[in-house]
Amino acid sequence: MTVYIAHRLFAAHDRALAADLADRLATKVGPDRVFLPFCDTDEEDLVVEVKGRRLFELDRERLGHLDAMIAILHGPSLDDGVCMEIGYAAASGVPVVVLTSDFQTYSMTEAGAHLEFPDPLLQAVATRIVRVAKLGPPALPPAPRGSRFQAFQARNAAQTNTALDAAVEALLDLPDRASLPAGSPAGMGAPVYFEASPYTAWGRDLLAKACMDAGHTVVVPQRFTAPDPVAGALDDLNAVRSAARLLADVSGPETPPGTALLIGAALASGVRIAAFQPRTTFTHAHGREPNWRNLMIQYAADAHLDNEEAVLSWLAA
Template sequence: MSIYVAHRLFAAHDRALAAALAERLAAKVGTERVFLPFCDTDEEDLIAEVKGRRLFELDRDRLGRLEAMVALLHGPSLDDGVCMEIGYAAASGIPVLLLTTDFQTYSLTEDGVRLDFPDPLIQAVANRVLRVPRLGPPPSSHQQGQTHYAAFVSRNLSQVDAALDTAVEAVLSLPTRAVRSTTHSEDSLVYVEGTPSAAWGHDYLARPCLDAGHAVVLPGRFTAADPITAALDDLTAACGASRLLADVSGPETPPGTALLIGAALASGVQIAAFHPKPTYTHASGREPNWRNLMIQYAVHAHLKNRESVQAWLAM
């Protein structure tokens, strides 16, 4: 079994958590069958002409020959690179396990269906979601001089240990990789994914597509009574379209949008990212990136205004 550990990797505590999971998995299946981004791509010391692109290529190569994925997801702001990787895996028939210690659930309306993640698409593609939301039990006794903060640390670490142990056993019981085939619709079909981070909504991008004679599909999961079923319909539509036009505006790409970009890439769909006001990230030895590098290099075009949208549609 080849297992990909998808995780947010920009802070030490995130990398340490993922490494702890990878270590436990490796003890079961061997280190050669576990892939841990950043660690196994030697990101800190990697030297390449275009480092961000090379990192993307290394990660995508491993995504293409997996048997399972376990993704660490925490809180309402989900890492867009991880969500892209989840989408790629799901569209490739790779079983996906999602692990979270988030104690919140989410809904699209005040009285709506309770979801494990803010976007129903994340939950919809998972073979299994593991929630370990509660702190570990209080220590049975306090060491002399120990503060209540130390006891709180112990309860959090106990929660993490329980989550990781549960995840290891669950990954090993995932189904085998499924064979998926995607049938693309007529060449003129464009799936348009807007962003909640911008006021212009879907119409701003849908209108140029319609004006250029393209058929348009819009997401249905945010307004459906059954958001999980609608999310799977959105996934099928995006992977079956000839083009995906995705607004990636916001602090980071919205999680469902990032997932669709990964799924579309795995399905051979032409992808354009609309991002009129990018902010750039910088890391040692790496070129400036206008979005998470898994998003930036997954898309085939970066569009900044209506005119560039029209030009892409005419290609």
């Protein structure tokens, strides 16, 4: 079993958490069967001309040769690179265990069904979700001379340990491959799937109209309006995998998790991808070229568009 651990890279505590998980898993399947990004791509020491692209290529190569994935996701603002990797794995039929210690659940309406994540796509594609939402029990008796802060930290550590062990056990109990149905091949007249940004009120009408004016059939997401959000999410996933193109509006401070997931699924399915972002913002990581989005999003897209004319040119190409 070869396992990819998808996790947020940009803070030391996130990398340490993923390393803890990788170490526990390695004792079960062997260290050579576990791939831990940043660690196993030697990110800080890697020297190449275009570092971000090379890291994308290394991670994508691993994504193409997996038996399973464990993805760590926390909180309502989910890492777009991790979500993209989940989408790639799911569209490839790779089972995905999603680990979270978030104590919130989410719903589309006040009285609606509770979801594990803000976007139902995450719940729809996860083979298993490991959710440990409560602190560990208080120590009895309290440690001598220990502060309440140390006691609280210990309860958080216990919660983390429980979650990591549960994720390993869930992964070892997975089927060999997920049972995701094959997407229909994109033939002549296959639609353009358009994913709007929640950060722009105007994007849906403007870009969808541009696609239709260019003579394309346009498919838009169903999961946020469907009576069953998870069923709607699976419809969205299958629509993207069968589309000729994915036009994803990534405007705003981050790529939304569902959009990132669909970009990964499109890449794995051979669907052409364009990212629309009229107001570009860059991230600057030590030793890398500036990136206009998470590098897994940036290099998955074959076009980066910033105006309607650029959209029309991409559609015509």
